[in-house]
Amino acid sequence: MGIQLARRMDILKASDVRELLKVTQRPEVISFAGGLPAPEFFPGERLAAIAREILSEDGARALQYSTTEGHAPLRRQIAARLNALSDTRFTADQILVTAGSQQGLDLMGKLFLDEGDEVLCESPTYLSVIGSWNVFRPRWVEVPTDDDGMDIAALEQRLDGCRRPKLVYVVPNFQNPSGRTWSLDRRRRFMEVIDRRGIPVIEDNPYGELRFEGEALPALKAFDRRGLVVSLGTFSKIFCPGLRLAWLAAEPPLYEKTVILKQGTDLHTSTLSQMMVSLYMERHDLDEDVRRITTVYRERRDAMLAALEAEMPGEVRVTRPAGGLFLWAELPEGVDARELLGRCVARDVAFVPGEAFFPNGGHRNTMRLNFSNMPPERIAAGIRRIAGALAELREQAPCGAAAGFVRDESAAQGAGKP
């Protein structure tokens, strides 16, 4: 029809995986594909009372425009909680309330990225940061990671090869998709590099509170001497995602500029949602809620690890997350997880093929499994079905040469698959 769009729209397409995953909305499907928190823990009744109280007694404020920065009491509560949990020293006036962390990512893309700028990230990295920032047409530079976090030597080497490295994006706790957590030593060494090179870091920490074992580690921000780290956090994984409430914490001058961008993006986040969460935190013990969720997610992780151990062939390697919502599996070389997903969907079970988490593509034999949203029995049943589909796939193509096996890895390369 000849309407001319912005050039950035070239690479934004609806993904075929997303189409496949639409079936996961059918109740009979056991879905390990989403990142949905378990809804049985949403405090619906408590929030019903709180919403009623706010709207009856303070409706004119709850329903009116408010400031871009956010509801002042909530900003104080977020700062206090963040500092206690992450060993940081943010003040309330460095907290910007956002409409989910996804908005925090959008704002950071706007703040930092020109076309062709390099963004460094873990390999694999969070799927939705790729979609969010591809709008700004950066070049993605993936840095290898292992079970202790980003490979620091590789980071330095990649930085040396960059023309305009503008940002580093990392998820140091229970990463999505890998489930991995950075060691203390790796955090320190990473921040030494950052400090020396003066490159801004987006530290995204949606899962840090969902720790099943071991001790909490300080945030990267705790080692930041130059105001280079911007911290993103959210209520979506520790409370309720549907309220779309998250925060961004940054020091001047980044903070003020981000506020101006947020004003142009959506003026401010829902006043009612902000007042509800603030009053909830005043009245109830959010930490207690988090402990309850964590206990259940731990059982579910254990159920998934046990099922993988029992059902999957020995060549399948999986991570063992100490928290969060996801684990990561590497299938035998040559197995294409998309083809496996096709067969799994026919068996009413789903996951996300791993390639989507690599901004430059490839790694087609990997997959992400979410364990937070299904009870243990269904987890066991689902893994059994995936193992069955995998066995079938390998049987039909035993030499890795037939359909379902990756014939040409390079065909999967190419910038910017969201």
Added chain:
Amino acid sequence: MGIQLARRMDILKASDVRELLKVTQRPEVISFAGGLPAPEFFPGERLAAIAREILSEDGARALQYSTTEGHAPLRRQIAARLNALSDTRFTADQILVTAGSQQGLDLMGKLFLDEGDEVLCESPTYLSVIGSWNVFRPRWVEVPTDDDGMDIAALEQRLDGCRRPKLVYVVPNFQNPSGRTWSLDRRRRFMEVIDRRGIPVIEDNPYGELRFEGEALPALKAFDRRGLVVSLGTFSKIFCPGLRLAWLAAEPPLYEKTVILKQGTDLHTSTLSQMMVSLYMERHDLDEDVRRITTVYRERRDAMLAALEAEMPGEVRVTRPAGGLFLWAELPEGVDARELLGRCVARDVAFVPGEAFFPNGGHRNTMRLNFSNMPPERIAAGIRRIAGALAELREQAPCGAAAGFVRDESAAQGAGKP
């Protein structure tokens, strides 16, 4: 501190006017500066009951992630209402629920604008579209308007001079800031030009329902044969702005691409807010609410027009809006509305200097007055104070040569003042 930001950040600055207007939050200030709806009409009690019901009975859904497009019943309600009021034929699957119309603007900027593209707009135009789209570094081309709307000959001439005209942005009903409404004839002729040239139009209609007199006119979209018009509408002015709920209506392929952009921007709009407004519209008569608001705003407009007539010198020209929230005043040549604002703030009264509504600057002798948020007595008192400040300013600088009078119009020019 040496952190390198995106180039787009060069032109985004906190405005000095915004700083001046911070005083308007003091309760003793009579502010004509905001665009705030009157909070006494927010249905706090009704929404309290509705929120309680939704959260008690359907909390797992209201608090969980939901689809990017929006809550299905709400999309159906919006389509039906929009078509009835604007003479359009949108289907529910062409409605995208957004976090305020501001987000609709952001998404349209992302969809269409590359650096250097031309955006055509009314002169003056909506302040916040300038801030929103300057992020994408377009060139603003202002088209003169009169009391019947955009000057069509001037539009054609401006289009002929453009290299890459990508978008036309217009507010045909009770425009912000001018209060003007396009005539039927002007709408038709505008759409003939658009149809012939194939240029997308963003038709922003936040105020259309707030009509005080005369008959509603069909939307530009009603004359759109090629799917070129994207319609923006909002609950902020007819219901409650604090819920941040608005919509964007577009035909394929623009719709699908906008959904992908929204997904990268904030995933989806608050599920609870959407369910609340949907249930409210099911249970209550929103049209009745709108009639009530409109009656009051009409009285306030009349009060403001009467006060302006009584208090202001004859050279001050004002528009006479048939609806909406704003009117527009042109002060005598040479008077600088910023300087006047400084004096007004000292007298506890405020407005927005008009220059901010011209993307290329200038027109420093203009001002926007909001009449929706103050009762008639305070409106009268406020206008009296402004008239007093104006008299004082003119007395002290009688020849237009001293402080407060525009000495060098060209100094105010320059692209992209938000």
